[in-house]
Amino acid sequence: MASYPRLNDIFITERLKERLSEIGNHPITTVIAPMGFGKTTAVNWWAKRLAKSRGEAVVLRQMIVTDSVTDFWSGFCRAFKGYPQLLEEMKALGYPKDVPATALLSELLHETLSASSSPLYFIMDDLHLLEKNTVTALLLLLSRNLPDCVHLILLSRNQIFSEEERMRLGHLLCEIGADDLRLNARELKAYADRCGLAASPEELDTLVLQSEGWISMIYLNFKSYAQNGHWLSSSSDIFDLIHQVLLVPLESRQREFLILIGMTDEFTAGQAAYLWQHGDAQSLLDSLTKNNAFITRSEQGIYRYHHMLRHCVRLMFAEKPEGYRQESYSRLGKWHLKEQEYIAAYFAFAAAYDWVGLLATLTEDNAKSLNSEHSRAFVEWSENCPKEILLQNPAAIVVFMLKLFSFHCISEIKQMKKLLLVSLEQNTSLTEEERNNILGDAEVAESLLAYNDISAMSVYHRRACLLLRRSTVSVDSKGTWTFSSPSIFMSYHRRVSYADSESAEMKECMPYYYQVSNGHGNGAEHSFAADLFYERGEVTDADISNRMARSAARRKNQYSVLMCCEFLDLRMAIFQGNYDRVKQKSHELREWLYKERQYALLNTLDMCLGFLYSLLGFPEYAPKWFAEGKLSEALIMFPATPMLHTFYNQLLLAQEEWTEVIARQEECKALYGIYHNVLCEIRLHIQLSAALEQLGRRKEALDELKLALDSALPDGIVMPFAESGAYLLELLKELKGRELYTEEIEKICSLSEQFHASREQIRREHFGENESYGLSERELIIARLAAQRKTNREIAEELHLAEGTVRNQLSRIFDKLGLAGDGKNKRILLENLLKNKKQ
The missing domain is CATH 1.25.40.10 (Tetratricopeptide repeat domain)
Structure with a gap:
């Protein structure tokens, strides 16, 4: 069999190279094409060439691997690990679900990134995995408000923006599509020549028609031709083709390794070795990666299967015996728990029906990683976990009680409390102090059922004081005690003519809670x-x-x-x-x-x-x-x-x-x-x-x-x-x-x-015309011109200033006046502020 050493080389057409070169001219670029068209490969190729030609350029990447907004936000934050302060600020902010939070994110990013003179490219891959419109508003705002040096590159199988949004973006948007990625007859021949395939012009013409320029289909055909000298049938399903070309020819050990590791969304060499549990994990991984363009390794050492390959191996994994699958998922859960990747650990243990592992994760994490996105799964875990296992884990029962309140599952909390009492009665291995601490935590968790009834809540807190020999784990002392209310009196005044007694109750009862x-x-x-x-x-x-x-x-x-x-x-x-x-x-x-x-x-x-x-x-x-x-x-x-x-x-x-x-x-x-x-x-x-x-x-x-x-x-x-x-x-x-x-x-x-x-x-x-608002005379002049909806350039020309000076002056004006939001909103607020309001 002939050797084809360049078969797995990346092939980028001259036409596509020209399109990719336009990325730096736009704040936002979308690369949209169906599965297997080489979107990721093309952008990665472009990024590597960028690093060589412009060493000062910064390239950040985020690969979206699930449909979870929580996972998306974690990945988004991780991409900025080179900016530690920004990273911590974004973690504290959390995923921006409303307009003010989105505007704040824009400000945080702008403040950090505008200080750099180097271009920054943020590549966000596989956006189609997220529910439609989940992050569209966020991406639109960022594309309009980030510094000029920042460029967003978005990869997806589906359209990201609506027709109206694309029109509004106008020249800000660069669009690369399937037609830019597919190979024509001339380009396919150049690819074949590069790989050294001795195919006839007639064979290549047929392949062009059958594949419609789809790079994955072309690659699988080239691979098949290199392996056995035959082209693939055009009538075969793409997943059947992958199975025939990439999986069947493998040795059984390689295939089993590929199937097992495919249950992860992404993995490291260490994680693969932990899951495989044999000494040849690294050699298998090296061999498979070298000979398979459908497995990639990032610069950070993260391996990923292409979606099509992952789909195939997961179908094969699903055919494995149930015991094997559960054992594998359980091992995956233990890996994530060891790495403190709690969300992934929860779902791996749940897939394994490993309730002991799931409860261990719940106890260690104290359910802090879980949010409303996980509420349905969390309630299912509380219902499906066998009672005999729950009874052996009283600390986990308390965590269930606390989180169920956050998800407004009130009746379930009372059921859990009954279960906790049975658990403590049966569990003879706990010391008296451990038992009392768990009961104290439960009292604090259960007190939430009496929210805003001061005395009723205090009954629980007083019992907790008698039981606990430490601070309760049922309360995050750094959390918002007011549940974000602006007035404690508005929250806790609940009976007419009882305000004085409620105030007295507060003074009497709060010290027990503080304790x-x-x-x-x-x-x-x-x-x-x-x-x-x-x-x-x-x-x-x-x-x-x-x-x-x-x-x-x-x-x-x-x-x-x-x-x-x-x-x-x-x-x-x-x-x-x-x-x-x-x-x-x-x-x-x-x-x-x-x-x-x-x-x-x-x-x-x-x-x-x-x-x-x-x-x-x-x-x-x-x-x-x-x-x-x-x-x-x-x-x-x-x-x-x-x-x-x-x-x-x-x-x-x-x-x-x-x-x-x-x-x-x-x-x-x-x-x-x-x-x-x-x-x-x-x-x-x-x-x-x-x-x-x-x-x-x-x-x-x-x-x-x-x-x-x-x-x-x-x-x-x-x-x-x-x-x-x-x-x-x-x-x-x-x-x-x-x-x-x-x-x-x-x-x-x-x-x-x-x-x-x-x-x-x-x-x-x-609110009259003579108000200076704390601005200098020059700042007030600029503010009034901006309030007349004049652009920075128009103001600069009128006052004989540099446009950058006007932009900096306006930034100081907005800060002095406390006007928040994006540039357009700040101008509207400024316009309103400077109106003559004689009423």
């Missing part, structure tokens, strides 16, 4: 009291308690409690007419959250600012996602959603969307009733009263206002009425004339007058 959780939520009781004082119009006492809460929260780095303190401080600043403090603190808060990587609280800050600007009468200054009502896209934890909707209703009032407020009442009532959020219910009645009054439905407006007063005044709550006084003043006077709540309404009117005076002072001094 078991190492200070998680520290300062919550003072924050509750501060909010209550403010809602009663007692601003001085509110300030004192708020300072106490801030001090306690800082001692334990409880950022979510600090966020509540800062929100109250902003409300008090507006009440006192101190808008300079509002501007300064708003900017500092955002910078602080960025610095501390508390990205989960950025949406909390946004909703707070949206609420405050609504009170001031400038809803257009609210963060874009909030102003547009994209509430479902906000990364707000479920217990905080009542506050989100309450604040959004206030924005709708400021937008004069009276009918929309009324239309939302049933949805809001149902939401507020889940945890009995009394203050949200009070504000809803106020908002409905305001909307009805504006629509001329006075009687209904009075009825709603009276309901609000009935729920608020037993606890002395008056500030929500004062903050909405502009809508309610005439209604309040009418109720007072009926001798209803006379003294209380007088207090409300007095507070309302003070709030109105402060509001008008702010509007007059800070």
